[in-house]
Amino acid sequence: MRAINPSFRRRLHGAAITLTLLLAGTAQAAAPGITQATASASTSRFNLTAQAAYISQPDGMSLYSWGYGCAAGTQTFVPSTIAGANCSTMQIPGPTLVVTEGDTVTVTLTNNLPAAAGNTSILFSGFNVQASGGVAGLLTQEAPVGNSVTYTFTASAPGTHSYYSGTQGDLQVEMGLYGAVIVLPATIPANCSGGSAGTSNDQAKSANGESDFRLAKAAFDHPSTCYDREYLFQFSEMDPAIHRAAEEVATCTGTGCPTNMNSVATEPYRPGYFMINGRSMPDDMDPNYASQYLHQPYNGNPHMHPGELTLLRIIGQGRWQHPFHEHGNHVRVLARDGNILLAPAAINSEAQPRLAGPLLFTTTTTPGQAMDGIFYWTGKGLNWDVFGHGYAGDTSVCIADANGYYTSNPAAPNYYEWCGDHDKPLEAKPFGNVGSGGPVTLPDPNIFANGPWYGGSPYLGPDAMVRAVGTTPIPPSGTVANAPSQEAGFAYMWHSHNEREITTNNAFPGGMLMMMLVDPRAFVIDESK
Amino acid sequence: MTLYQGLAAQQSDPRTRSDCTTDVLCTSPLPAGGDNGRTGGYVNGAATKTFAYNDGNGSTQYEVEYPIQMMGFDPNFHFVGMTFNPEGFADMKDKYYMLNGRGYPDTVAPGTMQTQSTDGTLHSSQPLPTIVNIPAGGRALLRISDLNVSEYHTLASLGIAMRVIALNARLLRDEAGNDMTYLTNSITLGGGESLDVILDACQQRDATTGNCTTPYAAGQKFYLYTPQLDHLANDAENFGGMMTEVNICNTVDPATKQCS
Numbered sequence: 001m002r003a004i005n006p007s008f009r010r011r012l013h014g015a016a017i018t019l020t021l022l023l024a025g026t027a028q029a030a031a032p033g034i035t036q037a038t039a040s041a042s043t044s045r046f047n048l049t050a051q052a053a054y055i056s057q058p059d060g061m062s063l064y065s066w067g068y069g070c071a072a073g074t075q076t077f078v079p080s081t082i083a084g085a086n087c088s089t090m091q092i093p094g095p096t097l098v099v100t101e102g103d104t105v106t107v108t109l110t111n112n113l114p115a116a117a118g119n120t121s122i123l124f125s126g127f128n129v130q131a132s133g134g135v136a137g138l139l140t141q142e143a144p145v146g147n148s149v150t151y152t153f154t155a156s157a158p159g160t161h162s163y164y165s166g167t168q169g170d171l172q173v174e175m176g177l178y179g180a181v182i183v184l185p186a187t188i189p190a191n192c193s194g195g196s197a198g199t200s201n202d203q204a205k206s207a208n209g210e211s212d213f214r215l216a217k218a219a220f221d222h223p224s225t226c227y228d229r230e231y232l233f234q235f236s237e238m239d240p241a242i243h244r245a246a247e248e249v250a251t252c253t254g255t256g257c258p259t260n261m262n263s264v265a266t267e268p269y270r271p272g273y274f275m276i277n278g279r280s281m282p283d284d285m286d287p288n289y290a291s292q293y294l295h296q297p298y299n300g301n302p303h304m305h306p307g308e309l310t311l312l313r314i315i316g317q318g319r320w321q322h323p324f325h326e327h328g329n330h331v332r333v334l335a336r337d338g339n340i341l342l343a344p345a346a347i348n349s350e351a352q353p354r355l356a357g358p359l360l361f362t363t364t365t366t367p368g369q370a371m372d373g374i375f376y377w378t379g380k381g382l383n384w385d386v387f388g389h390g391y392a393g394d395t396s397v398c399i400a401d402a403n404g405y406y407t408s409n410p411a412a413p414n415y416y417e418w419c420g421d422h423d424k425p426l427e428a429k430p431f432g433n434v435g436s437g438g439p440v441t442l443p444d445p446n447i448f449a450n451g452p453w454y455g456g457s458p459y460l461g462p463d464a465m466v467r468a469v470g471t472t473p474i475p476p477s478g479t480v481a482n483a484p485s486q487e488a489g490f491a492y493m494w495h496s497h498n499e500r501e502i503t504t505n506n507a508f509p510g511g512m513l514m515m516m517l518v519d520p521r522a523f524v525i526d527e528s529k
Numbered sequence: 530m531t532l533y534q535g536l537a538a539q540q541s542d543p544r545t546r547s548d549c550t551t552d553v554l555c556t557s558p559l560p561a562g563g564d565n566g567r568t569g570g571y572v573n574g575a576a577t578k579t580f581a582y583n584d585g586n587g588s589t590q591y592e593v594e595y596p597i598q599m600m601g602f603d604p605n606f607h608f609v610g611m612t613f614n615p616e617g618f619a620d621m622k623d624k625y626y627m628l629n630g631r632g633y634p635d636t637v638a639p640g641t642m643q644t645q646s647t648d649g650t651l652h653s654s655q656p657l658p659t660i661v662n663i664p665a666g667g668r669a670l671l672r673i674s675d676l677n678v679s680e681y682h683t684l685a686s687l688g689i690a691m692r693v694i695a696l697n698a699r700l701l702r703d704e705a706g707n708d709m710t711y712l713t714n715s716i717t718l719g720g721g722e723s724l725d726v727i728l729d730a731c732q733q734r735d736a737t738t739g740n741c742t743t744p745y746a747a748g749q750k751f752y753l754y755t756p757q758l759d760h761l762a763n764d765a766e767n768f769g770g771m772m773t774e775v776n777i778c779n780t781v782d783p784a785t786k787q788c789s
Contacts, residue, residue: 272619323719332553343705356703358696362722374553404543497720499678500618
C-alpha cells in the first residue's frame with residue numbers, strides 16, 4: 001500500500017496544481033469511446049477529422065497540437081452509463097473506436113489541418129486495411145488538405161489496437177494524431193455473463209446500486225478473460241519546442257511563409273510533457289469529458305473494489321518506451337496487439353488452451369504496441385484484517401469459499417474479504433474502535449499531518465476509517481481529497497518508473513502518474529465522474 | 530518429500546493454492562511434465578539443494594546466487610540537488626553506470642568500498658562487489674533488478690548463455706504448467722523491473738539425470754556487460770561502467786562466494 005505523505009504535498013509546485021488536486025477527489029475512469037453502427041448489422045462507420053487545436057497542461061501551458069476528432073454526424077457514446085460524453089472535431093487521443101469482432105469497419109478521414117501540414121492519413125495496427133480515395137502516400141492512401149480518404153477493414157479478432165498517422169509520423173504522431181480501436185468479442189463465454197443473475201461480482205454491483213461501465217463482459221472469446229471494470233491508458237510524450245515550431249509555420253501569414261513542415265526539426269528530442277490519455281497528472285485524475293479539457297476528453301483514474309477483475313488496455317503512442325509500473329499486484333498479460341497469448345494445447349478436456357501471458361508488475365509501453373491485461377486486488381497476503389474487524393460488538397462474518405474468499409453474500413460490506421486474515425489485528429495498542437494486539441504501532445492520526453490521499457487510518461471502508469480514529473475529527477480534515485467518511489480506499493501509485501516522466505515540464509509531481517484506488521464496496525464507483 | 534510433492538501439497542491449502550481455472554493471476558501452476566523424477570532436493574525431509582522457485586520439477590535449482598542491481602546516475606543532477614536550485618528532470622542524462630553501486634573495475638574489487646563521510650570517518654558506502662564465481666558444471670542464479678530512473682538497461686553475457694527463469698518475480702510458466710523459460714545472451718529491463726537468470730557452467734547435461742557431463746573448465750573467465758556501449762564508462766573515463774566478470778571455479782563456497 002502506498003499512502004501519500006506530507007512531503008508529497010510540500011513538493012507540489014504552485015497553487016493551481018493544489019487546487020486541481022482537491023477538485024480531483026472523486027473522479028473515476030472507464031474506457032469511453034464511440035460506436036457508429038449503421039442500419040445493416042455487422043458494419044461500423046466512423047467519420048473522423050484531423051484538425052489543429054490547443055491542449056492544456058497542468059503548468060498552464062497551452063500547447064498547439066493536431067488530433068483526430070469527430071466530423072459532423074451523430075455518434076453513439078459507449079458505455080452509455082458515462083454522462084456528459086462528447087466528441088469534438090479535435091481531441092487527443094483521437095476518439096476510441098469501439099467495434100465488435102467480425103464487423104466491417106469503415107473510417108472516413110477528412111483532413112482539416114492547416115495547409116502547411118500537408119497530407120495526413122491513418123494506419124490501423126493489426127488489420128488488413130483497404131484504402132480508397134485521397135492520394136497515394138508512402139504507407140497508405142492519404143487525404144490532402146480539405147479532402148478525404150476512406151479506410152475499410154474487418155475487425156477480425158477481439159482486443160485493443162492502436163491507430164495513428166501514417167504520414168510524416170515523426171511530426172504528426174508527435175503532434176497528437178493517434179487513438180485506439182477496441183474490438184469486443186462476438187460471443188461472451190457463459191461463465192463471464194453468469195446467467196440471468198450475473199456473476200457474483202455483478203450481484204455485488206447491483207446490491208450496492210452501482211452501474212455497469214463495461215463495454216463487454218469478456219475481453220476475448222475465452223473463459224479466462226472475464227472482467228468487471230476496464231480502463232484504457234494511452235502513453236505519449238510531447239516536446240513543446242516541436243509544437244511551437246509547427247505553430248509558427250501553420251499560423252504564418254504574408255509572403256515568404258513556408259508551404260510545408262520540412263523546417264520543423266523533430267530531433268534532438270527533448271520532451272517536457274508525459275501524458276496518459278493526453279493529460280498529465282493531476283489533470284488525468286479529473287473526470288472524463290471534464291469541460292476544462294475540451295480537447296482531452298479521456299482521463300486516467302482507475303478505481304476498483306476488492307476482488308474485481310480489472311481489464312487494462314495499454315498502448316504506447318509516443319516515440320519512447322515507458323516502464324509503466326503497477327503497484328498492488330501483478331498484471332496477467334492477456335494479449336499483444338489483440339493477439340491472445342495461449343498455451344500450445346488444451347488440457348484436462350477444457351474447450352480452449354489456458355492463458356500463457358506473463359505476470360508482470362512493469363508493463364513497458366512500446367511505440368505503436370497495445371496490450372491487454374487483467375489486474376485485481378484483494379487483501380490476501382497482507383496478514384491483517386483490512387476492514388478492522390474483530391472489535392467489541394462486531395457481528396461481521398467471513399465464510400471462506402473454495403478459494404478462501406467471502407463471496408457467498410454479494411451484498412455484504414466485506415464481500416470478497418480474504419477470510420484467512422479475518423479479525424487479525426494490525427495495531428499493537430488500542431486506538432479508536434479496532435482490534436489491538438497486532439504487530440505495528442501507527443502514528444496517532446490526531447497529531448500526524450495527513451496528505452490529500454491519506455485520511456489517517458490504514459483501514460478499508462468508511463466505517464472502519466471512522467472507527468479507527470475515534471471521535472475526534474482528523475486534522476487537517478479540510479484537505480483530504482477523498483473524505484474518509486465517504487471513500488476511504490487504498491491508493492496505489494501507478495506510474496512510469498522514469499523520474500523525468502512523472503514531472504510536468506520539470507515540476508514534480510506530474511506526467512505519467514495516477515492513483516489506482518481500491519474502494520470499499522460501500523463506496524459507489526461512478527466512472528461517469 | 531520431493532519438490533513436486535511439496536508443490537502438490539501447497540495446492541491443497543487454500544492459503545497457498547493457485548488454481549488457474551478460477552484465478553487468472555495463478556502463480557505456480559504445476560508443471561505439465563511432473564518432476565521427471567529428477568529433483569532429489571529433499572532427503573529425509575531436509576532440503577539438500579537450493580531452488581529459485583517452487584518449480585515442481587527442479588528446473589530452477591542452483592549452486593550459488595548473486596544479486597545484481599543495475600543503476601545509473603547523472604552527477605550534474607546530484608550537484609543541483611545540493612543547491613537551492615530546482616532540478617532539471619527533462620535534461621537528466623546518466624553518466625555513471627553501475628552494478629550494485631559500483632562501476633567497472635570496482636565491480637570486481639573484492640570486499641567493501643569505503644568513502645569518507647562528512648564527519649571525517651570512513652563508511653562502507655558501496656559494500657557489494659559483483660564478482661560472479663560459478664563452480665564448473667554448476668549453476669549460478671542471478672537475481673537482477675533495474676533501479677534506474679531515467680532509461681532502460683541491457684545486460685549481456687558473453688560466452689555463457691542466460692536462462693531467464695522468471696520475470697518480475699514470477700516463474701515463467703503458462704497456466705497449463707508449460708515451461709516458458711528461455712535461453713538468451715542479453716536481457717533488458719526498465720526501471721523498477723526484475724528478473725531471474727540462471728547461468729549454467731555446463732556445456733552438456735544428461736537428459737535423464739540432469740547431471741553435467743561436459744562442464745566448463747575451471748579458470749575460464751567470461752564477462753557480463755552492457756552492449757549499450759556508451760554505458761561502459763565512468764563519466765569521462767572510458768572502459769568502465771556496467772560490466773563485471775564471471776569466473777569458472779573448481780568449487781565455490783556458497784556463503785563466502787570464494788573461488789578455488
